[in-house]
Amino acid sequence: MKWLAQLTLLTVAFAGCSGKTTDDKTTEKTPPRNSNIADTGSQQTRSESGVDEATAQLMAQIDSATKSANQAQMIGDLDLAKQYWQTAENLLLERFGAKAWQTKSATLARTLAEEQCALGTTQRQKLGELLQQQQKIATSLANNDAVTGLKLSLVARQQCEQLFSKDSVMLAKQKMQLARMEQLNQHFEQAIDLFRESRSIQINILGEIHPDIEMIYGFMGECFIGMESNLPAIENMKEATRIAQSLWGESSLKYAKRANDLGVAFHKMHDLTTALKILRGAETVRRNELGMDHPLVAHSLYNLGAVYVDLQRNELAKQCFEQALPTLTSSLGEENLLVIDCQTKLAMTQILVDDLAGAEQNLGSVLATCQRIKAAPQTIANCQFRLAVAQARQKKYESAEPLLTEALATQKSILGESNPTTIRTYNALATVYQQTNRAAQAQELMRDVKPVSYQTNNSAFSSDESFQR
DSSP: OHHHHHHHTTTSOOTTTTSOOGGGOTTSSSOOOSOOSOOOSHHHHHHHTTOOHHHHHHHHHHHHHHHHHHHHHHTTOHHHHHHHHHHHHHHHHHHHOTTSHHHHHHHHHHHHHHHHHTOOHHHHHHHHHHHHHHHHHHHHHHTTOHHHHHHHHHHHHHHHHHHSOTTOHHHHHHHHHHHHHHHHTTOHHHHHHHHHHHHHHHHHHHOSSSHHHHHHHHHHHHHHHHTTOHHHHHHHHHHHHHHHHHHHOTTSHHHHHHHHHHHHHHHHTTOHHHHHHHHHHHHHHHHHHHOTTSHHHHHHHHHHHHHHHHTTOHHHHHHHHHHHHHHHHHHHOTTSHHHHHHHHHHHHHHHHTTOHHHHHHHHHHHHHHHHHTTOOHHHHHHHHHHHHHHHHTTTOHHHHHHHHHHHHHHHHHHTOTTSHHHHHHHHHHHHHHHHTTOHHHHHHHTTTSOOOOOOSSOGGGSOOGGGOO
């Protein structure tokens, strides 16, 4: 429920703490593997459907009280905010009991509002400046400007330190926000230290089974993945998944998100059996809750396809990518890097199962898209090589040769003649020459390069490096 998220912010909108996750990074330079599209709120509708009228009315009252408390806080009416938080606390106590995280959050929010009411005039002014800073941070995030967000968060930390004690949950929230900004700027070590400091304070106040603690473990797992430290990534994501299970159950979308991220982490550790089991579970929950045409389901299928590739279950991998691609394309656009990556992986699995015409069509589309968006020369060269693979294996040598020639020129310029990728293209082009009765030209091409054994079964086109990690 949305009002539960508001409770965890404790009346101050610490922008970025619950902001974009890896599910949202569909426009970044590297295609995401974690469930990088945001949950849409469908879970709350399903989980609350069918409740009796009295419960529905109570939920509506809680929702109204928490919204009013936040609005009063943001306009600086601290006395009114305190009253609304007291109302919300009483209603939550009635609905969930004193030990529930929702009630604990409301109690803490009410206590903080009381403390803020006791501030002097100068301190209230500083609190107002802090709230204004949070609005600026929210704007920078909305504009995808993480650099500015980090600068503003550093200022906000200084403002927060002037108002609250070092063990205050408000300062812990601000550290959590700053950690998130550091993470978005790929300062992973700094982010992890700040997340740990925030977690230590918040666990003492809120307990371990709380959405904020679950969120911190998830963010820390992402940081470790960014550092390619897969074992601590798994440890933190396990904790996030465990807490999500306790909070929302295994059939919830929030649990499915954490399970998806955990499955990706196991894949990076090359524990394919565990990764497959966890990712299947996450995909099942998302499909049951959202239907087959939802982007989150498509992303789960994309992740499953990548595992099937490494298991050499190529037909299943192809099916996953085929199901994922239309939804990802319609939701993100064909120029999105995740869509390009999914279409490329689909094409390469088509090559592996000898659907060469389908592979040629998809790879031609990928190459055209990469040229249109002015992708890096090496990226375009890789696309040209892959398309040439599909064409050459169909004996379309006249089409494959100019692609390989252009790709080779790019790779020699950027990577050098001794790079394995360049040598691979040398070998492929030499094989084209050999297959078109130009053995002397092939030998001349390869004279100063790694030797190649010329064969007649197109073996130079039997594999591609795109699935190597």
